[in-house]
Amino acid sequence: xxxxxxxxxxxxxxxxxxxxxxxxxxxxxxxxxxxxxxxxxxxxxxxxxxxxxxxxxxxxxxxxxxxxxxxxxxxxxxxxxxxxxxxxxxxxxxxxxxxxxxxxxxxxxxxxxxxxxxxxxxxxxxxxxxxxxxxxxxxxxxxxxxxxxxxxxxxxxxxxxxxxx
Amino acid sequence: xxxxxxxxxxxxxxxxxxxxxxxxxxxxxxxxxxxxxxxxxxxxxxxxxxxxxxxxxxxxxxxxxxxxxxxxxxxxxxxxxxxxxxxxxxxxxxxxxxxxxxxxxxxxxxxxxxxxxxxxxxxxxxxxxxxxxxxxxxxxxxxxxxxxxxxxxxxxxxxxxxxxx
Numbered sequence: 001x002x003x004x005x006x007x008x009x010x011x012x013x014x015x016x017x018x019x020x021x022x023x024x025x026x027x028x029x030x031x032x033x034x035x036x037x038x039x040x041x042x043x044x045x046x047x048x049x050x051x052x053x054x055x056x057x058x059x060x061x062x063x064x065x066x067x068x069x070x071x072x073x074x075x076x077x078x079x080x081x082x083x084x085x086x087x088x089x090x091x092x093x094x095x096x097x098x099x100x101x102x103x104x105x106x107x108x109x110x111x112x113x114x115x116x117x118x119x120x121x122x123x124x125x126x127x128x129x130x131x132x133x134x135x136x137x138x139x140x141x142x143x144x145x146x147x148x149x150x151x152x153x154x155x156x157x158x159x160x161x162x163x164x165x
Numbered sequence: 166x167x168x169x170x171x172x173x174x175x176x177x178x179x180x181x182x183x184x185x186x187x188x189x190x191x192x193x194x195x196x197x198x199x200x201x202x203x204x205x206x207x208x209x210x211x212x213x214x215x216x217x218x219x220x221x222x223x224x225x226x227x228x229x230x231x232x233x234x235x236x237x238x239x240x241x242x243x244x245x246x247x248x249x250x251x252x253x254x255x256x257x258x259x260x261x262x263x264x265x266x267x268x269x270x271x272x273x274x275x276x277x278x279x280x281x282x283x284x285x286x287x288x289x290x291x292x293x294x295x296x297x298x299x300x301x302x303x304x305x306x307x308x309x310x311x312x313x314x315x316x317x318x319x320x321x322x323x324x325x326x327x328x329x330x
Contacts, residue, residue, distance in 0.1 A: 044260030073242040085253030092254035095209030
């Protein structure tokens with residue numbers, strides 16, 4: 001395993017109103033993270049804002065792999081529709097760009113970060129700060145979740161590779 | 166309004182497993198319709214199959230406008246997620262290609278086609294056959310729904326324009 005650009009992981013926390021992106025380099029560096037916030041309006045325009053940002057990230061720092069949460073269909077079906085639409089547009093662009101995508105359940109992210117599948121936001125935040133070198137400044141929820149899903153994939157990938165040695 | 170190419174309407178019935186497309190020309194001609202069926206596998210690959218087909222339709226016969234059903238979050242949340250993801254990927258590509266999108270509720274489609282908001286599939290099928298020149302051969306549900314949503318937009322557009330004359 002290396003800390004080279006080949007191993008860059010793009011973590012994504014999708015949403016129509018806000019989508020978080022994080023570029024993670026082994027072993028523990030967040031190169032960049034950003035949250036695209038879209039203004040209420042036509043879905044197509046909001047989705048294109050998100051995918052244009054995604055394309056610019058991929059063009060600037062080609063990730064080797066992307067990591068995204070499996071969609072959880074919770075009580076709020078309306079926001080789940082927005083998340084699913086954003087997710088569809090994002091997955092389509094990642095496929096177009098040839099970036100392999102890995103998906104994890106929210107509980108897997110929590111287990112891998114904190115050892116505990118029901119960890120709350122503050123526990124995840126603390127463990128994240130302890131395990132990775134975060135960018136300066138305050139992180140919003142989308143950016144933090146994007147870092148968490150990227151780290152989840154990094155750990156999971158490392159774990160799987162360790163088994164084959 | 167005219168029956169020229171400028172007025173072409175692309176009706177779309179989105180789904181991850183199958184997406185229907187219909188190109189409709191005023192006053193009552195279905196120029197082409199098709200259903201893209203995707204095989205189970207990675208969402209990204211399925212979405213790209215759908216959007217590649219959409220791009221080829223747009224390149225071959227540029228539509229002036231697209232028409233798509235508003236997403237109805239029914240009892241089957243799992244299939245709704247697939248529909249929402251396909252819808253997001255499709256709306257993103259339509260926006261990229263500069264095709265304006267119009268959305269209608271399922272009940273609006275039924276009212277405009279049959280005069281009755283709770284019409285069933287067979288009533289819609291009969292009224293569709295009576296109102297438009299359908300392509301030869303048997304139509305599957307996705308293709309038929311794509312024609313219905315295109316026709317709904319054609320009628321709605323004509324109705325709105327009539328009011329301004």
